[in-house]
Amino acid sequence: MQMGEELYSGKAKSVFSTDDPELYILHFRDDTSAFDGERVEQLSDKGKVNNIFNAFIMEKLAKKGIPTHFVKRLSDTDSLVKKLDMIPVECVVRNYAAGSLCRRYGIEEGISIDPPTFEFFLKNDALHDPIINDSHIISFGWAKAEHIEAMKTLTIKVNSILKKLFLEADMLLVDYKLEFGLSNGEITLGDEFSPDGCRIWDKSTRNKMDKDRFRQNLGNVIETYKEVGRRLGIDLD
């Protein structure tokens, strides 16, 4: 697979064309951002850890019937994916209260949320990813009604698969963000699933094992991502 030109450089990954017009290469960099790109630092090994972690999760999800963009891992930091027409919304499911949900509604951090909540956010750093609803998505043409339903169904199905996976490894999947796009008209999971885009707590101590370690300056960010991987049986070396 021949790597072509860089089409886009985001906060943490770069997207490259390939010699196949239907395929892209995602290059995972060490850049780590918080607060919608306000703070960016390089954390050694992060690109590699997230790329390998993401490959493991995407393969698990595909085996359980989730349509994903993931084709294969090409190297420590690069993966081959299907080109998607990305939908500019983020789908968030929460099993425990944390982050913006607590700030928005005055909910106490850590309470169990049953049934889990589902939220859409607009993917727009300049506006700080505001929360939006189905009506906004349809009226402003960000996605069609049938695609909204498909994203909700798939995001909730991902929850049932991953909640169990993390729990069996003594971790709580607190919340996570997914991004979808269209491939031949079909809603397909894109982007990445890694400790950068979810919250994971140790089941007994509730120690934070995700990007909140970076956001809140708790230290040992990548060491803890590796511990999450080790517990799930992912070979990150």
Ligand code: ADP
């Ligand atoms: P951001 O754009 O939020 O800064 P990243 O640094 O992770 O995020 O950049 C990766 C970009 O690639 C994101 O904008 C994401 O929506 C986009 N993307 C992810 N998967 C695909 C795909 N399969 N096809 C096209 N674009 C994708």
Ligand code: TMP
């Ligand atoms: P929040 O509590 O800040 O709304 O975030 C909920 C979850 O979604 C958390 O795991 C972080 C993730 N997330 C991202 O990774 N990127 C984003 O832009 C947003 C809004 C959330």
Ligand code: ASP
């Ligand atoms: N993913 C967003 C960013 O990189 C939000 C966050 O992680 O706080 O800025």
